[in-house]
Amino acid sequence: MPVVAPAMPLQGESARPGVSLHDELLVALRDYIVEGHLADGARVPERQLCERFGISRTPLREALKVLAAEGLIDLLPNRGARIRELGSEELRELFDVMGGLEALAGRLACERISDAEVAEIERVHHDMYRFYLRREMHGYFQCNQAIHRMIVEAAANAALSATYASFAGRIRRVRYSANLAKERDRWGEAMREHEMILDALRRRAGNELSDILFLHLRNKRKAAQAEASA
Amino acid sequence: MPVVAPAMPLQGESARPGVSLHDELLVALRDYIVEGHLADGARVPERQLCERFGISRTPLREALKVLAAEGLIDLLPNRGARIRELGSEELRELFDVMGGLEALAGRLACERISDAEVAEIERVHHDMYRFYLRREMHGYFQCNQAIHRMIVEAAANAALSATYASFAGRIRRVRYSANLAKERDRWGEAMREHEMILDALRRRAGNELSDILFLHLRNKRKAAQAEASA
């Protein structure tokens, strides 16, 4: 039996303007799934979630349709929703798309990023390097994430950001489990790649940065999958 | 008053296995919007669409939520759905993402495409060239589309294909109106770009193909937007 938290009535506080209940529910439910409260392949318990969020089935089902369209769950006719299982093949596909999106972000970023923004990324990069030298995995990881996020934001493309966020969500569930351990072996290599990323960004070398970012994600995925199958 | 076709009860014929009514409705409604039956910024008439498709409001509203998540419509709280208007800025963003996705597709295609598949693309390319020489816009356009589609398919990445299709749908509405006329001036240039695409594909030069495809889309967008503002 899946553990369902006692009840979390979707804090129906002062209805913020422009934010419908449906949106809140969608976000809450997505988080609930991404954070791994439901096991892979598990049935999504409609009724229990209704109680959990204090709503009726109609809005919940609307949210489920959206999450299914996003690829987070599968919707089997007459058989309800299930948490989508990610085989290694699908995970490979998702990582490649993430790589493509980051490659695009890098390319676009080079076209419009300001010196100040580059300097900001440089700062985080150096923080990251210090964490690397001290072998502080967690801090390193935070900086790493921040740099990738900053590059996507520097691209200044809302459609790209939204798509990127969607894929990041789909992968996150897996990333948590697989990433940390074996990444260690690749640490030096990843650090070198990040040096190249920063260098290309400084020179506004879009094509180059694009290639590096794609391969960077490729390598990250390979490391994660080697870990997963080990 | 928007012209709503008499009634098209979503041919509820022999329920195909694995395809729920909801899926069919989603496809039908998306097509209905993409094909331009509703004007930009127009209200989406819930009630009329229910009659149009012969269903109740519940499944229709579910479909609307999904289309809103896809970015085809805006959903204003207590104010219903509206066809999303695409400003030139947003259109630029969408084209850039399309370019990024095609760039990714080219890169991936180079990794795994077979000689036979390249030959097939080559064949369509030559058909296209013939249309170009004869100044037959329509045939040229068809071949053009086919080539891009084949490259995406050659990437063999379902997540990419789905995302690509989604963006293509969002752009299509606009593409119809803006594309054909001014594209003529760019015809020679576009043809040359396609030569480069094919060449890079033959040599399996992924990085190169990636850059060419991105710029190809960029130029296409510039031509379309120059046309739109003319």
Added chain:
DNA sequence: TTCCTAAAAAATGAATGCAAAAGATCGGCA
């Protein structure tokens, strides 16, 4: 005991009902 069948229970998919909010209509007033 084990397997198969049939009834009961639960779940899903879709329609309908209802309160609240937005929009439209009409009358009053300057």
Added chain:
DNA sequence: TGCCGATCTTTTGCATTCATTTTTTAGGAA
């Protein structure tokens, strides 16, 4: 005549209800 406000209508969002379908459970035969 033109503008503003009150009332009425329509629409929206969500809950509830109903018909099917699936899943579970109970019973009986080999």
